[in-house]
Amino acid sequence: MTSSSEENALPGEIIVRLDVMLALRKRRAKDVAAEIGMTEANLSLLKSGKVKGVRFDTLIRLCDALSCTPGDLLEYVGNEAEEGR
Template identity: 75%
Template sequence: MRIIVNLDVMLAKRKMRSKELAEMIGITEANLSLLKSGKVKGVRFETLSAICNALNCQPGDLLEFSKDSED
């Protein structure tokens, strides 16, 4: 079981670059890249809220639970 991060999909839908989003929400591009790749163990609600606000989406648009995938 794992959480799949669909941030890259939402960025593409919004025609936004990672660099632009990182600047908007006040985190580094490196940290945003780690989040996009799913290599983080957690994300602060404050950061998730900022991403959703910037991309005009819901947390469920960014995160997906998968029972079939293994780490």
């Protein structure tokens, strides 16, 4: 029998690469936050991956500000343990 937490476990994780894009574009988080109408605190939480989700309109504004695609900001990493079953 599996526990409910195991049943709800996701097969992998999403890695937020916002810090990488900021560095590649030579942009400061503070400036991008102001440009897209987001608080620095919320952008910092997103950058650190400590959020449960991101709105599509926020993702669109980030992509526009950084001239990138969602795939440049988010990366899916599968769980090798799950794949081996």
